[in-house]
Amino acid sequence: MPAALDVAADLLALLSDTTTEPRADNQLEALTLAVSADLPVLLWGEPGIGKTAALTQLADALDLPLTTVIASVHEPSDFAGLPVVGDDPAVQGVPMAPPDWAVRLVRAGRGLLFLDELSTAPPAVQAALLRVVLERRIGALTLPPGVRIVAAANPRSSAADGWELSPPLANRFVHLQWAHDHDVVVRGLGGTWPRATLPLLDPGLLSDAVAFARRAVCELLAARPALVHQLPTNEARRGGPWPSPRSWEMALRLVAFATAAGVSREVLSMLVRGVVGDGPGLELLAWLDRMDLPDPEVLLADPAAAVLPERGDLRQTVLDGVVEAVRRRPERSRWDAAWALLVLALDTGAPDLVVVPAATLAVLRRDDWEVPAAIDRLSDAVSVSRLADRAADRVEARSGGRR
Amino acid sequence: MITLDAEKLYAARLHAVRSRPYLATALFALQVVESWRVPTMGVDRHWRCYVSPAFVDRTPVEELAGVWVHEVSHLLRDHHGRSDRFAAEHELTGPGERLRMNIAADFEINDDVYGDGLVRPEGAAVPSLLTLPDGHLMEEYLRWFRLGPHTDDFAWLDCGSGADGLDREWELGPGGAHGLSEQERDAVRFRVAQGIAGRPGSVPRGWLRWAERVFHPPQPWRDLLGAAIRSAVSASGAGEDYTYGRPARRSTALPGVVLPSLRRRPPRVCVVVDTSGSVSDAELGSALVEVAGIVRAVGGRRDLVSVLSCDTRVTESMCRAEGITLVGGGGTDLRSGFARALRTRPDVVVALTDGQTPWPTTRPPHRTVVGLFPRPRVVDEDDPDYRPDAPPEWARVVTIG
Numbered sequence: 001m002p003a004a005l006d007v008a009a010d011l012l013a014l015l016s017d018t019t020t021e022p023r024a025d026n027q028l029e030a031l032t033l034a035v036s037a038d039l040p041v042l043l044w045g046e047p048g049i050g051k052t053a054a055l056t057q058l059a060d061a062l063d064l065p066l067t068t069v070i071a072s073v074h075e076p077s078d079f080a081g082l083p084v085v086g087d088d089p090a091v092q093g094v095p096m097a098p099p100d101w102a103v104r105l106v107r108a109g110r111g112l113l114f115l116d117e118l119s120t121a122p123p124a125v126q127a128a129l130l131r132v133v134l135e136r137r138i139g140a141l142t143l144p145p146g147v148r149i150v151a152a153a154n155p156r157s158s159a160a161d162g163w164e165l166s167p168p169l170a171n172r173f174v175h176l177q178w179a180h181d182h183d184v185v186v187r188g189l190g191g192t193w194p195r196a197t198l199p200l201l202d203p204g205l206l207s208d209a210v211a212f213a214r215r216a217v218c219e220l221l222a223a224r225p226a227l228v229h230q231l232p233t234n235e236a237r238r239g240g241p242w243p244s245p246r247s248w249e250m251a252l253r254l255v256a257f258a259t260a261a262g263v264s265r266e267v268l269s270m271l272v273r274g275v276v277g278d279g280p281g282l283e284l285l286a287w288l289d290r291m292d293l294p295d296p297e298v299l300l301a302d303p304a305a306a307v308l309p310e311r312g313d314l315r316q317t318v319l320d321g322v323v324e325a326v327r328r329r330p331e332r333s334r335w336d337a338a339w340a341l342l343v344l345a346l347d348t349g350a351p352d353l354v355v356v357p358a359a360t361l362a363v364l365r366r367d368d369w370e371v372p373a374a375i376d377r378l379s380d381a382v383s384v385s386r387l388a389d390r391a392a393d394r395v396e397a398r399s400g401g402r403r
Numbered sequence: 404m405i406t407l408d409a410e411k412l413y414a415a416r417l418h419a420v421r422s423r424p425y426l427a428t429a430l431f432a433l434q435v436v437e438s439w440r441v442p443t444m445g446v447d448r449h450w451r452c453y454v455s456p457a458f459v460d461r462t463p464v465e466e467l468a469g470v471w472v473h474e475v476s477h478l479l480r481d482h483h484g485r486s487d488r489f490a491a492e493h494e495l496t497g498p499g500e501r502l503r504m505n506i507a508a509d510f511e512i513n514d515d516v517y518g519d520g521l522v523r524p525e526g527a528a529v530p531s532l533l534t535l536p537d538g539h540l541m542e543e544y545l546r547w548f549r550l551g552p553h554t555d556d557f558a559w560l561d562c563g564s565g566a567d568g569l570d571r572e573w574e575l576g577p578g579g580a581h582g583l584s585e586q587e588r589d590a591v592r593f594r595v596a597q598g599i600a601g602r603p604g605s606v607p608r609g610w611l612r613w614a615e616r617v618f619h620p621p622q623p624w625r626d627l628l629g630a631a632i633r634s635a636v637s638a639s640g641a642g643e644d645y646t647y648g649r650p651a652r653r654s655t656a657l658p659g660v661v662l663p664s665l666r667r668r669p670p671r672v673c674v675v676v677d678t679s680g681s682v683s684d685a686e687l688g689s690a691l692v693e694v695a696g697i698v699r700a701v702g703g704r705r706d707l708v709s710v711l712s713c714d715t716r717v718t719e720s721m722c723r724a725e726g727i728t729l730v731g732g733g734g735t736d737l738r739s740g741f742a743r744a745l746r747t748r749p750d751v752v753v754a755l756t757d758g759q760t761p762w763p764t765t766r767p768p769h770r771t772v773v774g775l776f777p778r779p780r781v782v783d784e785d786d787p788d789y790r791p792d793a794p795p796e797w798a799r800v801v802t803i804g
Contacts, residue, residue, distance in 0.1 A: 075653075082660050097660070182491075237619065265586040278618040282593040289590060310581065312431035313591060351410070352417040353431060380410065387414030388421065391464035395520055 023194035027178060028054055029263055030270040032061060032198045034174045035112070035148045037257045039250055039275075040133050042165075043152040045178030047117075051152050054178070055114045061198040064112040064148065067101055071121040071129055079128035081139020096139035103141070110146030119154040134172055152178075165239040167232055174250065175241045175274040199261035206260055213256035217248060220287040227280045243276040250275045251284060293318055296325040303340040312353055319345055319357040323364075330364055336372050343374045346381055352388075354381040407437045407456040415467030422468070422520030425598040425606060429475045432591045434581040440573035445563025446474045447574045448483045449582030450591070453563060465522045472516055473509075473524070477566040479592055480613060482508040482541060486568035489542055499550055501569040506557050507544035508566050514538060515609040528557050538609070592617055628690075628774055628801045629697045635751045635770040635799065636670045636698070671707045672698050673749035673769075675740040677756035678712040686776050690755050690803055694774070709747050713740030738763050745769075754798075762795050771798040 034041045035058065043051050052068065059066035077083075081096025098106075105111050115129055133151055136143040143149075151173075165173070184194055221228055232242045241247065251272045258268040265285065273281030293314060299306045299322055309315050319342065326338045338361055346354050358381055365371075412435065420427045433446070438453040445453045452474060459467065477483070486504040489495070509528040514537040517523040530537055533548050548554070564570045575582070583591070599606050599614035606614075674694055676687060691710075698708050713736075737760040744752050749769050757776040773794045794800045 084660050234619075264584070266584060269586040269589065279593075282589060282618070285586065286590050286594060289587075311583075312433070313428045313594075316427070316431050350413050350416075350431075350435070352413040352420070355417055384410055384414045384417055387411060387464055388417040391414065391418045391468065392421065392520065394463075395465050395522055398522070 018188075018191045018193055020193050020195035022197060023184070025194060025196035026264070026266045026270060027176065028057065028196045029199050029267045030176055030274075031150070032058055033254065033257050033261060033263060033267065034176070034271060034274075035062065035150060036201070036261075037253050038145075038148065039174050039253065040172060041150045041176060042118075042173040043150065043176050043178045044155050045152065047154060049178060049180040051178055052114070052116065055112065055150060057196065058150075058198075059112045062112065062148075064110055064146075065108060066112045066114060067105055068114045068116055069101060070116050071125055072117045074121070074125060076122075076124045076128040079125070079132050079138060098139035098141045102138040102143075105147055106141050106144060109144045111148075113143070113147055113149045115149065115151040117154075118151050130169060134169075167238070167242065170232075170239050171242060171244050171247050173241070173275075174254070174271060176270060177274075199263045199267075201257070201260045202262065205262075209256045209259035212259050213252050216255055216284065216288055216291060217252045219291075220284055221248065224283065227283060230277075230280070232277075237277070241273070241275050241277045241281075243280040247275045251281075255284075255288075289314070290317070293321075296321040299341055300325060300334050300337045303337045303344065306341055306344060308341075308345055308348060310349075312350055315345060315349060316353050319353065323357045323360045326361065327364055330366070332366075332369055335361070335364060335369060336374075339372045339374045339378075342381075343377050346378060351380045351384045354378065355385045355388075359385075405456045405460050407454065408459050409435075411464060412454060412459050412467065415464045416471050418464060419468040419471040419521070423472055425602065425610070426472060426475060426479075426595060428594045428598065429479055429591055430471060432583065432587075433471075433475060433478075434583075436575065436581075438573050440571075441563065442559060442561050444470050444474055445561055445571070446478055446565030447563050447571075447576075447582075448478075448565050448568070449575070449577065449579070450478055450565075450588060451575060451579070451582060453573065462524070463522075466524045469517055469521045469524050469527075472521060473512055473527075474562060474565070476512040476516055477508060477562055478588070479595060479617075480508075480511065480541075481592075482511075482566050483564060483568040485541060486566075489545060490568065498569060501567040502558070502560065503545065503548075503550055503554075504541070505560055505562055505567040506554065507541045507548075509557075509560065509562070510535065510544045511539070511541040515607045519607075526556070528560060532556070624774075624801055624803045625693055628693060628772070628803065631772045631799045631801050632672075632694065632697050632751070632753060635772050636672065669707055670750040671748065672709075672751045672753065673744040673747050674708065674710045675737065675744050675752060675754045675756075676710060676712050677737060677740075677754070677760065686803070687755065690774050690776075694753055694755070709749075711740055711743055713737060713743075736761060741767060755803075758792075758794060760792075762792055766795070766797045773798045773800045774803045775800055776803050 031041060031043070031054065045051055055068070056066060078099050081098055083094045084097045085094060086092050105113060113132075115133070118126060118129060121129065129151070132138055132143075133149055136147070136149070188194070227243055228248065229244050230242060232238055232240065254271045254275065255268065258271065265288075268288075269281070269285055272284050275281070276284070293309060294306070296318070299318070308318060322338050322341055326334050342354050342358055342361065358378055416430055420430055423430075433450055433452040436451050436453050437456060439455065439457075441453040441455050443455055443458040447453070462470070482504075486501070486508070489504065490500065506528055510530045513523070513527050513529045517527075530539070530544065533553060535544060535547055561571075564574055570576065596614040596617045599610055603611055674691070676691065678687070695708070737754060737756060740754070741752065741763045745767060751770045751772065752767070753772045753774065755774045755776075757778050758773075759778065775794065
């Protein structure tokens with residue numbers, strides 16, 4: 001008869017016999033990129049939603065040994081160093097001895113340090129930990145560059161003793177919101193956990209990625225100087241990311257990494273919103289979208305080869321840009337090219353988009369410019385416009401009658 | 404068989420854009436999909452707009468324009484995401500509940516989206532049909548009505564999964580062509596919100612409120628006040644200090660190592676309550692219960708929490724479990740309240756006020772949290788330029804309610 005624990009072990013083995021399946025995971029991709037970029041990451045998430053499991057997967061992917069330190073069971077001196085009184089303190093000084101995990105990390109030269117449960121640690125411990133995160137120092141030791149640090153905290157509203165970052169500290173982190181995916185959890189408990197394929201940097205893209213990131217951030221900030229520095233004033237936004245020269249530099253680095261790794265805009269969106277905040281982050285992303293759009297001058301130079309974006313709102317932006325370019329430098333050939341582009345837009349998409357640019361372009365005509373033949377083909381846009389005019393008149397008449 | 408009258412459909416969109424220029428980006432971002440399965444017009448969460456040719460044929464352009472704006476409003480206001488969250492939170496399943504969400508979402512949109520150039524389409528669902536008030540959010544309406552005979556008129560209602568989060572058979576789904584990714588959807592919503600913030604004058608209040616909150620959902624004041632007080636009470640310097648009084652508990656195990664020892668005395672909290680006539684009892688009651696609860700949760704003993712009622716006079720009352728007596732009713736000068744609070748040598752002062760008061764000019768030695776009851780600005784006829792002072796920089800201010 002087998003011993004009771006042997007049967008239990010068999011049952012446990014059966015329970016742990018799970019498989020994995022590939023599945024895109026934006027959170028994990030964002031975390032991987034931020035850690036590769038050597039920026040301190042702060043994961044915000046309720047307890048028990050798989051932050052530790054994610055870190056284990058990340059450590060596997062980056063091939064780094066994982067060291068987990070639960071902040072709440074330590075004392076401040078475990079991070080600031082323990083003063084050890086030697087034979088002659090007046091001559092040798094009092095060394096600050098680091099704890100064993102730090103010594104092992106430094107000896108290994110590389111590793112992933114996960115500081116869990118920051119929010120439940122007493123304030124003095126949190127203060128000591130921030131020095132670890134920001135200055136990478138533990139007592140007399142300095143963590144080597146091969147060590148990457150990730151911290152985790154519970155959201156402010158659920159934290160029992162109110163862990164909160166002051167604005168200068170919040171400004172140094174990449175804030176990532178960690179949430180569980182309902183489907184993943186249900187399927188995982190059924191025996192199949194997801195396996196994310198993590199982004200890899202393409203060595204051939206590095207210099208292009210840097211140039212692209214610099215151009216994107218610099219052009220945006222040149223056009224919008226107010227975005228450079230905005231201290232959070234609202235109580236609801238305290239402790240979160242906000243824009244400053246330092247966090248813009250982090251954003252630049254993240255754009256370069258995201259470009260070199262070819263990750264999706266979703267992942268980049270989580271990252272830049274996590275360093276400069278939602279508003280400025282979205283502005284940067286909108287700017288990147290605009291950089292993807294065709295240049296009006298290129299379109300005007302060769303309208304026959306032009307390809308307009310499919311999406312209506314982007315197409316509208318491009319057409320407005322073309323008309324604006326003609327207005328700035330009105331020349332006969334450019335005016336004709338713009339008409340050709342409008343005809344192209346009409347042939348390949350919705351007619352209502354063409355109405356406003358066509359009207360603006362018509363106004364730009366000089367007396368000696370002949371109306372191009374292409375203008376006849378814009379009749380669809382004209383009839384759409386007329387239908388809308390008539391509808392507006394009817395609405396006007398109806399509300400006028402009621403008054 | 405009727406073919407889709409694209410000219411009419413796009414003329415309607417043009418009319419919608421002309422009367423609501425701030426929605427242009429969103430309207431143009433919609434991808435039209437002709438469909439015989441959708442009853443009228445519907446949207447999915449990937450910003451595709453399904454259009455029934457028969458519906459376009461029988462609907463006048465000006466009404467179609469209203470439908471365009473209505474459908475895009477579902478997407479801008481994230482009704483599908485909010486429906487999913489509401490359903491998950493309240494464990495609601497089934498198409499009946501989703502129909503209810505569609506109706507509630509329509510209520511939220513329809514009360515202020517029409518007029519001023521846009522015609523309300525025939526049979527649009529408005530709150531007054533169920534004798535509900537205008538101007539509320541979908542989640543509020545959902546609490547107020549159930550499906551029944553009185554909602555039968557809405558049974559045909561179907562704005563697609565973009566309105567209620569329930570995927571329809573005819574929709575193309577996440578893998579289909581021309582969908583917008585999550586980031587693209589956010590970008591469009593952001594551009595619309597920016598457009599609205601850029602010209603607030605010509606935009607209805609419902610949209611203004613949306614633009615303010617779209618990327619910053621308001622946090623409940625209880626959480627904010629709790630976080631502010633907890634952080635003030637537990638921050639270093641309040642009620643704790645290093646001491647040589649007793650060695651650390653680990654010292655005996657580590658000879659030769661000097662260990663600091665952390666001691667903590669419970670923080671002393673003083674709550675200054677503005678009991679002037681302008682603050683209502685209900686407001687005060689809820690805020691005060693909240694403060695007392697938070698202070699107790701962070702380890703404040705009852706004898707260390709004192710409460711001052713403050714109008715022109717200052718009265719002290721002890722915080723008791725069974726209730727707090729407050730005296731007052733006149734005008735306010737919180738400065739005397741602060742001065743009196745200082746005498747209890749508090750670590751933290753929590754002031755609950757409507758802000759119609761002068762503030763101390765110098766920074767007090769304790770941390771200060773102000774719970775502020777918002778007030779519309781009242782114009783003083785004798786002194787029309789009078790503005791009450793804003794709470795000082797050194798206080799953390801949480802707006803209550």
